[in-house]
Amino acid sequence: MDKNRNAQAVGVALPKTAHGLCRYHYLKEAIKPIYEAERDAKKELKKVICLLSSRLS
Secondary structure, three states: OOHHHHHHHHHHHOOOOOOHHHHHHHHHHHOHHHHHHHHHHHHHHHHHHHHHHHHHO
């Protein structure tokens, strides 16, 4: 079952309740820039550590 059909099923089963699928995807998209910045910073830090450790050897 695809996401759209899941959302429709939740809407039918719980018509007065906001379902979590939209909130989940909203938050997932909202944290992407933070995740990417952290990932890039980690890569740069590893490069610096490798460079420094090679100089110490």
